Amino acid sequence: MRAGTFLAIIEEIKHENTVHELSVAQNIIDLVLRHVPAEECGRVHAVRLKVGAAAGIVPDSLEFSFAAIAPESPLRNAHLEIIRVPFRVRCNACGTTEENELGTALCARCGSGDTAVLSGTELHVTEIEIAEPAEAAS
Numbered sequence: 001m002r003a004g005t006f007l008a009i010i011e012e013i014k015h016e017n018t019v020h021e022l023s024v025a026q027n028i029i030d031l032v033l034r035h036v037p038a039e040e041c042g043r044v045h046a047v048r049l050k051v052g053a054a055a056g057i058v059p060d061s062l063e064f065s066f067a068a069i070a071p072e073s074p075l076r077n078a079h080l081e082i083i084r085v086p087f088r089v090r091c092n093a094c095g096t097t098e099e100n101e102l103g104t105a106l107c108a109r110c111g112s113g114d115t116a117v118l119s120g121t122e123l124h125v126t127e128i129e130i131a132e133p134a135e136a137a138s
């Protein structure tokens, strides 16, 4: 089996239900490398990422994975900043909007399954922060 082969991604991070945070971290690095010119990669300071509560990602584990592999990549000075997005559901039966951490799509007030998921399944890079050359030199 060959190691080190990764599929190219567009904007959203590809992930499976049983996700490995290390491969997601590698996908994030690959995404940034496609958006940032090679000569600026060493100045990438932060990568901001939205992670929904029901995205199937453990944020702490993803941060740890990113911190483990970024120093060996062109993004050697980058760290991950995770914005946690709550799982929110609006009930079409009673009109309630609820947040929960479990990713339950049932209405907590009336028990209806006629609900719309408003947020909490996202997993995408929202911002790449690049330091000024003067800052990086100091």
Ligand SMILES: [Zn+2]
Pocket: 091, 092, 093, 094, 095, 096, 107, 108, 109, 110, 111, 112
């Ligand atoms: Zn309801």
